[in-house]
């Protein structure tokens with residue numbers, strides 16, 4: 001596969017996968033307390049396929065990319081959940097007839 005490289009303009013997005021040693025939790029259980037997982041540099045992520053550990057510098061950038069992508073996905077999910085919710089509320093109001101309030 002040919003890689004299009006534009007040096008200095010765009011950082012490469014490295015595909016990551018969950019660390020198999022700590023199962024993506026970034027820490028492993030020590031005897032008394034949790035220890036930072038050395039197999040993934042305490043990130044919970046390794047390079048997909050090669051399972052290489054990223055350096056701290058590269059890790060920060062790659063995790064930022066991943067976080068941004070995840071935030072976009074969450075925003076999209078929330079938007080569609082809001083649509084579903086308002087549709088649900090609308091049908092509820094029609095069904096329940098509005099006033100369900102019991103005073104006294």
Ligand SMILES: [Zn+2]
Pocket residue numbers: 019020021022023024025026027037038039040041042043044045
């Ligand atoms: Zn790990």
